[in-house]
Amino acid sequence: MIRVGIYGATGYTGFELIKVLVRHPAVEIVFATARSDVGKRLCDIFPTMLTTPLVAVDQADLAAADLVFTCLPHNAPELVPLVQRALDAGKRVIDFSDTFRLRDPDDYERRRGWPHPAPELLTAAVYGLPELHREAIRTAQLVANTGCYPLTAILPLWPLVNADLFADATVIVDSKSGVSGAGRALSLKTHFGETHETFSAYNVGRTHRHLGEMEQETGLHIIFSPHLLPVYRGILSTIYVNLRSTATLAEVRAAYDVYRNEPFMRLLPEGRLPELRHVQQTMYLALGIQPVEGDPGRYIIVSVLDNLLKGASGQAVQSMNVMFGLEETLGLV
Numbered sequence: 616m617i618r619v620g621i622y623g624a625t626g627y628t629g630f631e632l633i634k635v636l637v638r639h640p641a642v643e644i645v646f647a648t649a650r651s652d653v654g655k656r657l658c659d660i661f662p663t664m665l666t667t668p669l670v671a672v673d674q675a676d677l678a679a680a681d682l683v684f685t686c687l688p689h690n691a692p693e694l695v696p697l698v699q700r701a702l703d704a705g706k707r708v709i710d711f712s713d714t715f716r717l718r719d720p721d722d723y724e725r726r727r728g729w730p731h732p733a734p735e736l737l738t739a740a741v742y743g744l745p746e747l748h749r750e751a752i753r754t755a756q757l758v759a760n761t762g763c764y765p766l767t768a769i770l771p772l773w774p775l776v777n778a779d780l781f782a783d784a785t786v787i788v789d790s791k792s793g794v795s796g797a798g799r800a801l802s803l804k805t806h807f808g809e810t811h812e813t814f815s816a817y818n819v820g821r822t823h824r825h826l827g828e829m830e831q832e833t834g835l836h837i838i839f840s841p842h843l844l845p846v847y848r849g850i851l852s853t854i855y856v857n858l859r860s861t862a863t864l865a866e867v868r869a870a871y872d873v874y875r876n877e878p879f880m881r882l883l884p885e886g887r888l889p890e891l892r893h894v895q896q897t898m899y900l901a902l903g904i905q906p907v908e909g910d911p912g913r914y915i916i917v918s919v920l921d922n923l924l925k926g927a928s929g930q931a932v933q934s935m936n937v938m939f940g941l942e943e944t945l946g947l948v
Contacts, residue, residue: 621647623686625660627795632928639946645679648672682707689713695732708757709931715740715759716828726827743934746877752937762825763926764790767852767918769832771902778870783857786835790852791842816842849891851919860912878944889919898929898947
């Protein structure tokens with residue numbers, strides 16, 4: 616059994632993680648922490664039968680764990696010290712924030728505006744995307760779990776980069792996310808009255824904090840426009856690419872053969888595009904490709920995933936399975 620600890624169990628991703636782990640046949644949860652709900656059980660917070668007790672961080676039995684998941688906000692001041700403490704204790708770590716996703720400390724400082732608090736961890740972390748970094752994840756001590764928005768861009772774009780099909784390295788990614796992607800912390804923009812029966816864009820162009828990992832993993836120049844959908848879960852991204860004018864649809868689709876053995880990747884049949892309902896409550900990333908009629912080389916890709924599963928908690932468990940030599944789909948299908 617893999618003994619796991621969870622820091623930050625009552626956020627959307629922490630709760631989703633526990634729901635996955637309690638049905639995982641090779642996992643035992645040894646602790647789950649919370650900030651304001653110490654002493655309660657998970658079923659006291661959410662309408663669930665899960666009786667997992669919630670403890671304070673200083674009550675967590677780190678020695679009992681083989682692996683810890685840190686499901687804390689990106690800017691939580693306790694995050695980096697917690698990760699350092701776990702690694703120093705010889706524990707493996709999967710972190711849900713974007714704190715360790717960029718490999719280059721200089722790139723981190725340029726994009727964030729301040730130096731990384733532990734650059735030695737930044738360079739040691741493995742980006743938690745098994746489809747691209749499976750072998751590095753196997754032996755990693757620290758895995759930086761991927762962002763949900765970036766996954767909907769990186770996985771559709773990487774095969775085209777790998778096949779050297781691009782004529783223009785500038786790509787437009789237009790994404791729409793359910794409100795759970797913003798986390799459970801109170802925020803005016805995710806209140807019901809602010810999201811119901813409306814549709815809004817934010818941090819458009821080249822300002823979103825997750826842009827760096829998209830460009831790091833693809834090598835492309837990306838213009839990114841995220842939007843907030845009035846739904847709870849799911850992300851749909853529409854991606855506009857300019858490929859070589861001679862690139863046929865058959866050639867473009869053939870580039871995705873690199874995913875033919877990937878358990879959670881689905882390329883839809885020609886002429887079909889995915890919808891949120893196709894992937895909600897699943898681990899699948901589904902995508903469809905359509906040429907722009909009368910404009911050789913220009914293609915539109917639509918990709919969808921569940922931001923809480925393939926985009927967060929399920930993705931972390933997929934990496935955990937790889938790290939411990941288990942069947943990659945264990946506990947996820």
